[in-house]
Amino acid sequence: MRKGDIIAKLKEQNLTGRGGAGFPTWLKWQAVREAKAEKKYIVCNAGEGEPKVFKDGFLLENYPEEIIEGIKIALKTIDNSSAFIYLRKDYYQRFKKNLEKLAKGFAITLFKKTGGYLAGEETVLLQAIEGKRLEPRLKPPFPTQVGLWGYPTLINNTETFYFVSQIAKDKYKKTRFFCVDGDVKNKGVFELPEDFSIERILKESNNLPDFDFFLQVGGGASGEILLPEELNQPVKGIGSILVFNQEKTDPFSLMEKWADFFLQENCDRCVPCREGVFRIKEMLKEKKIDKELLSDIFFVLEKTSLCPLGKGVSVPFKTLVDKLLK
Amino acid sequence: MKKEKRIQVIIDGKKIVTSDGQTILKVAKDNGIEIPALCFHPDLEVKGSCRLCLVEIKGRKGLFTACSTPVEPGMEIITDSPEIQKARTINLELIFAQHCEECQDCILSFNCQLLNLARRYKIKITRFSDRKTGYPVYQFGPSHIFDSSKCIDCRNCVEVCEKQGIGFLEIKERGHLFQIVPSSSKNKDCIYCGQCLVHCPAGAFEAQGEFEEIEEPLKRKGKIVVFQFAPSIRVSIGEEFGLSYGEDLTGRLVSAIKKLGVNKVFDVSVGADFTTTEEAEELIERLKKREGFPMFTSCCPAWVRFVEFYHKELIPNLTTVRSPHIILGGLIKTFWAQKEHINPKDILVVSVMPCVAKKYEIEREELKIKGFKPVDYVLTTRELAYLFIRKKIDLRSLLPQTADSPLGFPTGAGVIYGATGGVMESALRTFFERLTKKRLLKIDFKEVRGTEGAREAKIQINSWLIKVAIVHGIGNAKEILKRLKENPKLYDFVEVMACPGGCVGGGGQPLPSDSIIKKERARGLYQIDSEKKMRIAHKNPVVEEVYQKFFTNKEIIHSVCHTKYSPKAKEN
Numbered sequence: 064m065r066k067g068d069i070i071a072k073l074k075e076q077n078l079t080g081r082g083g084a085g086f087p088t089w090l091k092w093q094a095v096r097e098a099k100a101e102k103k104y105i106v107c108n109a110g111e112g113e114p115k116v117f118k119d120g121f122l123l124e125n126y127p128e129e130i131i132e133g134i135k136i137a138l139k140t141i142d143n144s145s146a147f148i149y150l151r152k153d154y155y156q157r158f159k160k161n162l163e164k165l166a167k168g169f170a171i172t173l174f175k176k177t178g179g180y181l182a183g184e185e186t187v188l189l190q191a192i193e194g195k196r197l198e199p200r201l202k203p204p205f206p207t208q209v210g211l212w213g214y215p216t217l218i219n220n221t222e223t224f225y226f227v228s229q230i231a232k233d234k235y236k237k238t239r240f241f242c243v244d245g246d247v248k249n250k251g252v253f254e255l256p257e258d259f260s261i262e263r264i265l266k267e268s269n270n271l272p273d274f275d276f277f278l279q280v281g282g283g284a285s286g287e288i289l290l291p292e293e294l295n296q297p298v299k300g301i302g303s304i305l306v307f308n309q310e311k312t313d314p315f316s317l318m319e320k321w322a323d324f325f326l327q328e329n330c331d332r333c334v335p336c337r338e339g340v341f342r343i344k345e346m347l348k349e350k351k352i353d354k355e356l357l358s359d360i361f362f363v364l365e366k367t368s369l370c371p372l373g374k375g376v377s378v379p380f381k382t383l384v385d386k387l388l389k
Numbered sequence: 390m391k392k393e394k395r396i397q398v399i400i401d402g403k404k405i406v407t408s409d410g411q412t413i414l415k416v417a418k419d420n421g422i423e424i425p426a427l428c429f430h431p432d433l434e435v436k437g438s439c440r441l442c443l444v445e446i447k448g449r450k451g452l453f454t455a456c457s458t459p460v461e462p463g464m465e466i467i468t469d470s471p472e473i474q475k476a477r478t479i480n481l482e483l484i485f486a487q488h489c490e491e492c493q494d495c496i497l498s499f500n501c502q503l504l505n506l507a508r509r510y511k512i513k514i515t516r517f518s519d520r521k522t523g524y525p526v527y528q529f530g531p532s533h534i535f536d537s538s539k540c541i542d543c544r545n546c547v548e549v550c551e552k553q554g555i556g557f558l559e560i561k562e563r564g565h566l567f568q569i570v571p572s573s574s575k576n577k578d579c580i581y582c583g584q585c586l587v588h589c590p591a592g593a594f595e596a597q598g599e600f601e602e603i604e605e606p607l608k609r610k611g612k613i614v615v616f617q618f619a620p621s622i623r624v625s626i627g628e629e630f631g632l633s634y635g636e637d638l639t640g641r642l643v644s645a646i647k648k649l650g651v652n653k654v655f656d657v658s659v660g661a662d663f664t665t666t667e668e669a670e671e672l673i674e675r676l677k678k679r680e681g682f683p684m685f686t687s688c689c690p691a692w693v694r695f696v697e698f699y700h701k702e703l704i705p706n707l708t709t710v711r712s713p714h715i716i717l718g719g720l721i722k723t724f725w726a727q728k729e730h731i732n733p734k735d736i737l738v739v740s741v742m743p744c745v746a747k748k749y750e751i752e753r754e755e756l757k758i759k760g761f762k763p764v765d766y767v768l769t770t771r772e773l774a775y776l777f778i779r780k781k782i783d784l785r786s787l788l789p790q791t792a793d794s795p796l797g798f799p800t801g802a803g804v805i806y807g808a809t810g811g812v813m814e815s816a817l818r819t820f821f822e823r824l825t826k827k828r829l830l831k832i833d834f835k836e837v838r839g840t841e842g843a844r845e846a847k848i849q850i851n852s853w854l855i856k857v858a859i860v861h862g863i864g865n866a867k868e869i870l871k872r873l874k875e876n877p878k879l880y881d882f883v884e885v886m887a888c889p890g891g892c893v894g895g896g897g898q899p900l901p902s903d904s905i906i907k908k909e910r911a912r913g914l915y916q917i918d919s920e921k922k923m924r925i926a927h928k929n930p931v932v933e934e935v936y937q938k939f940f941t942n943k944e945i946i947h948s949v950c951h952t953k954y955s956p957k958a959k960e961n
Contacts, residue, residue, distance in 0.1 A: 196560070201437045201457040323565075331567040333438045337542065338483035341566070342517060356516075363479045366452050366472070367440040 069140055070096065072230050081239060082108060082185075082220035083282065083301040084371065088227070091217055094207035096141050098215035105137045105146035106192070106211070109154055109221040110176045112183035114324065115283030116303045118240040119221040120151075121252040123158045126225055131165040133224030136231055137217060138169060145170035147211075149188050152176055180284065180328035181372055185218045187330075198330035199370035222302075241298060243270050244283075245306035261304060262294035275309040277387065284324050285375040288382035314387050318380060319347045325376050335363040336373035343380060357384065396462040401469070413455035413466055414442055424468050425477065425506050427484070427590050428543035429456045431903045432889070433552075438543055440480045441506070444468050452476060478510045486517035488591055489524075489538040496599055496771055497592040499629070499778075500900055503541075527571050530960050531597055531752050532581035533745045533896065539593035540569055546585035546594065553584055553887070554864035555695075557961075571961055578698050578959045582691040582863060582887040583745035583896015596745045596769050596897060603776045606766045607649060612737040615721050616646045617655040617714060617796075621743045621807025621892040622770050624913030628899040629774035630784045634906050635913030640789020643797075646741075646773075647790060648782045653721075656792045657740065658799030660717030661806040661815065663935070664688060665926035667710040667950045668812075669819040672882055676853070681705060683858075683873065683880040686812050687954075688712035690750035691887035695863055697957040700870065709951040711763075713806060714740040714747065715756055717796060718763030719949040724939045725796060733759075739766040741773045743807070743895035746887070755955075758948050769897025795931050801918030802926040808911035809861035809891035810837045810844075813884040817857075818925045821850055832924050838915070840908065842889070843868045845880070857882045862889035 073089035080086045095103055107130065111119040122130060134146050148162060148171060155175040162173060178197040181187050186200035189211055210216020219227075222240055229235040239257040244250045247270040255264055261280060265271040279286040281300030298304065307317070322344040331337040339360040346352055361377035368374045393408040400413075400422055407416045412435070417424050428439040435457045442455040447465035452473065460466075467473070485507065492498060507514050524538035535546075535558075547569060550558040557579045561570045571579065586594035598605075606614060623639040632638070639656075646654045668686070675681045687693050687707040696703045711719070718740065722733035740747060744767075750756075751764045768776070777784060791797060802818055805811035814834045821829045836846040837857060842865035848855045858880045860866050872879055888894040890907035893914070923929055940946045 201435065201454075203457075203459065327565045331542065332436075332544075334440045334480050334483050334541075337566070338486055338520070341520060342483070342486070359479045360483075363440070363476055363483070367443060367476050367480060369437055369440070 069136055069227070069231055073227065076230050076235050076237075078223070078226055078230060078235070080220055081222035081226070081302070082183075085300075088219065088223055091207055091219070092137070092140065094205075095215045095217040098208060100215050101143065102214055103141050103144040104211040104214055104216040105134060105141065105144050106188065106216060106218045107134055107146065107148045107221055107224050108183065108185065108188060108218055109148060109150045110183035110188060111151050111154070111221075112180035112328075113282040113284055113286075113301055113303065115244045115305050116242050116301055118242050118252050118302060120154055120157075121242075122221050122225050122240065123154055123162070127158065127161055127165055129225045129228040130221055131162065131171070132231070133227035134166075134171055135169055136227055137219075137224070138171075141217065144217075145172070147172050147174045147192060149174050149176055149192065180324070181330055184370055184372055186370070188218065189216065198332050199372075201369070239302050241268070241302040241304060243268050243304045243306070245279075246272065246276065246308040246311070247306045258297050260295050261289065261298060264298070264304060265294070265306075270306065272306055272308070277307050277309055277312075279305040279307065279379060281378075284321055285372070285378055287378045288386055290386055314383055315347060315350060318383060319344070321379055322347055325372075329372060329376075333367075333369035333373060335360070335367050336369070336376060339364050340376060352384065352388070354384075396460065398460045398463070399465045401467060407460060409460070409462075411460055413444055413453070413458050413460055416460050417455060417466075417468060422468060424455045425502070425509075426456055427502055427506070427541070428545065430545055430588055430590075431905070433545055433548050433588065436543060436545070439484065439541070441477050443473050443476050445470055445473060474510065477506075478512050481506055481510055481512050482514070482516045484541050485512070485514040487520045488541050489519045489521055490514065491536075491539065494600060495592045496586075496595045497900065501592065502590055524568070528597075528961070529571070529579045530581055530749050532579070532749045533583055533586055533594055533596045533599075535569075535571070535585070535594050537568060537570070537593065539591050541591045541593075542567070542569070543590060544569065545588040545590065549584045549588045552864050553580075553582060553862065554867050555580060555582075558585060575959055579961050580691045580694045580698065580863065580887060581746035581749045581896075584888060586745065586896045587894070587898065587900060587902045596772065597748055599769065599772055600775045603768060603772045604779075606737060606739045606768075607651075609737055611735065613653075613731060613735055614651040614737045614739065615653045615655060616649075616651045616739050616741060617657045617660070617717055617721070618642060618646070618741040618773075619657045619714060619743055619807065619892065620661060620799075620804050620811075620914065621895065621898070621910060622741055622773070623804075623917070624807070624910045625743065625893065625898050626770050626774055627784065628906075629771065629778075632785060634909035635911075635916075637913055637917050638784065639917070640791065641784055641787045643792050644787040644790045645777050645782050645784050648787070649776065649780060651739075653793045655717060655721065655796040656799050656803075657714045657717055657742075658803030658806065659796045659929065659931060660713030660715070660720070661803035662800050662926035662929045662932050663716045663720070663950060664710050664713045664806075665802055665812075665815040665819050666932055666936075667946070668708050668816050669823050669927070671708050671710060672816065672820055673824060676881070682878065683883045684708050686884045688806070688812060689746070689886045689888075690744070691746040692863060692866075692885045693954065694746070694749070694957065695866070695887065697954055698959070701956040704954045704956070707954055709953065711756065711950055711952050712750065713803070714742065715750070715763045715952075716950055719758050720796060720935065722761060722763060723758065723945075723949060724935055727939075728795075733761055737766070738764045739768060740764050741768050741770065743770050743892045743897045744888075745769060745896040747897070753952075755952055770899055771897060774899065795934070798929070798931065800926050800929045801921035801924035803929070804917045804921070805914050807892040808914050809886055810839065810859045810884065811891065811914065812886075813837045813857055813859055813882070815926055816882070817848060817855075819927045820855075822925060823927070824853065825851055829925060840890070840904070855882065856880045857884070859884045861886040861891050861894075863887040
């Protein structure tokens with residue numbers, strides 16, 4: 064690693080992926096740069112598919128130059144590479160013109176996302192760009208080794224590219240973007256220090272509720288449920304906080320909504336996710352929760368699902384059942 | 390050759406030296422450590438969808454699928470633990486939750502991985518109500534069926550159908566859940582190869598009537614029942630009785646069939662000798678006329694249907710010679726009936742075939758001779774084995790007998806029909822002698838043998854250079870057809886078998902069936918051929934006798950040995 068090199072800076076600043084998995088960014092960059100191949104790909108993932116999360120849209124609207132700058136840095140860092148910006152349908156329509164203008168003269172292609180939630184997962188995204196069936200690929204090999212059309216591919220979230228450009232200019236102040244939504248007065252996207260506690264984020268954004276509430280943090284579908292006494296911790300996963308008014312929220316219909324969402328959005332490929340989600344949905348329909356059965360399903364979802372979506376399905380249900388249905 | 394890198398791993402405490410780049414599942418299996426793997430098929434892509442082959446890797450968090458995880462130097466793998474057991478148990482229960490059992494009538498009844506695993510992990514197969522109750526059963530012509538209520542969504546059938554170049558089985562979303570359904574596209578239809586069936590781990594596919602109707606032929610009162618068995622059966626049926634792959638069971642098979650109480654047992658390989666003789670003649674005819682090239686074989690009914698539906702322009706290129714069991718069935722009801730003074734109406738011919746498409750073939754109207762069908766029933770290898778088991782006939786303990794005269798003694802050329810390249814080789818042997826009027830000294834045509842999906846050879850016979858191609862696995866036909874489009878004169882004669890491996894890999898063969906097993910079956914066939922005194926089809930005494938005494942005019946030959954083809958519309 065060369066001194067002053069962007070990868071060294073990413074390591075120094077300890078930037079982690081902002082798509083939710085939190086993987087050290089420099090490791091990915093290094094892996095792709097070092098991989099031996101005649102060409103390589105870079106993908107900016109703006110497929111944002113978690114319900115109630117809209118920070119990528121916010122960034123595309125307000126900081127498109129910085130995002131493109133981040134991609135250009137990647138193009139320069141990785142030899143023989145070309146890039147895709149993978150955009151959710153509505154983002155594609157809204158930002159196409161501007162992004163194309165900014166990317167002019169560079170090997171950057173816009174790609175309109177097909178499919179929904181699952182298509183935001185990095186290997187599904189590869190399938191989408193290649194025009195194949197929208198389902199996750201087995202890992203290993205990882206996209207950094209075998210990605211788009213078999214070539215090493217760097218996939219980063221929109222926000223990650225934004226911060227790469229900030230780090231390159233030495234302007235990174237260890238912040239991140241948080242979406243706050245739900246039963247709040249001041250919904251929106253807020254840039255705040257990444258180590259702020261949830262409570263502080265709600266306070267600073269003028270969103271701390273004065274009624275009985277609970278939260279879903281880390282995504283509007285796969286995020287975990289937190290109670291008011293659990294707010295003294297930073298946000299894990301995707302930077303999203305969803306506030307629910309306890310009195311106005313029926314936990315069962317909330318869970319049914321999630322179950323419907325996952326049932327519709329999953330790829331039905333692996334047993335635990337296909338059959339497990341179906342059984343959760345059945346249980347909720349009957350409004351009869353068999354805790355032992357549920358715990359078995361959670362177990363295989365977490366331990367044996369093929370992709371991160373399946374592995375994460377249990378999080379909201381499990382935390383809700385544990386905390387709200389005592 | 391590149392030297393393999395050797396690495397050491399530990400599986401369940403056992404030190405194993407192996408080559409790099411293999412999966413945990415493969416290394417474990419090669420070393421006698423069994424890991425349950427339901428959706429895994431050695432000839433298909435790794436799916437990783439059943440989530441049963443879970444293992445732990447020391448130093449890494451979580452469970453890993455052995456089918457998709459490569460071994461690494463020093464890796465320490467644990468294939469059994471309370472956590473692994475728990476995960477496998479629950480996933481198995483979830484698999485059973487979508488599989489409507491019908492174990493009493495299932496082609497996997499003796500070899501069901503699902504049931505074996507259920508016993509091993511002591512699972513409650515009814516923990517969940519069956520999700521797929523009421524899911525449809527799809528009929529694929531008179532050939533086979535797909536009971537989608539048994540499907541466990543591994544998608545092996547979809548992959549293999551795609552690999553075959555057909556793509557008739559599709560994944561469609563119905564109410565948020567994907568299902569496997571036959572294509573409604575007017576440009577796609579099933580060709581009845583039955584490869585879906587042999588790659589399904591859940592018994593969701595079966596031949597028409599398998600096993601409900603297997604006793605029908607034996608129940609037909611007042612009939613003279615004649616069984617004839619296909620070339621490849623003799624080296625595969627033993628698998629259903631735990632015998633080794635490729636073992637020659639001709640004699641015991643005949644004994645077992647006789648024990649069923651049938652009147653005569655003949656050998657379809659004798660029919661193959663007739664097919665060869667006529668086909669070699671036809672090739673010589675075409676060479677003389679210098680037209681109709683390349684000539685394609687037509688003994689595979691799935692290939693014929695492929696041409697009639699997908700490549701109608703090739704219909705004139707198919708040899709008009711009938712397939713071996715159809716010719717032999719015809720001879721049984723004409724030549725043999727005449728000889729034995731039997732009314733052909735009183736004869737019931739049952740073919741035992743490695744194939745489900747043969748169930749379709751016998752229904753073809755144009756094959757009728759004076760209004761009767763040459764063959765009345767087709768049983769698959771599996772169906773015959775099941776019939777033996779039901780009648781408590783143990784193939785293993787029987788003394789060998791010979792098939793009946795006069796249609797029970799084939800040449801080696803007729804036996805190798807069951808393997809890819811076999812039809813070509815048989816034809817070349819006869820073709821050589823007929824063309825040169827000389828004795829063929831070097832009988833083997835090794836250049837047409839092999840396992841490559843689409844292969845070519847050039848054979849010099851006197852001044853003739855015969856260019857041939859051999860295809861098995863109908864997906865590989867695409868390549869040959871493409872080459873032919875660029876250069877229509879590229880080949881003189883092309884053999885096509887729809888199933889990978891030829892008939893040894895047919896849709897009616899014992900399960901499991903994979904490329905290693907098929908290779909063993911083929912080896913068995915070539916072994917039989919090499920040990921035969923008679924190895925050239927037209928020199929079979931019964932062939933000579935029939936041509937001298939019975940095939941006295943062209944009409945008779947034509948009615949027994951030749952057929953015609955026509956464009957086919959979508960049936961499914």
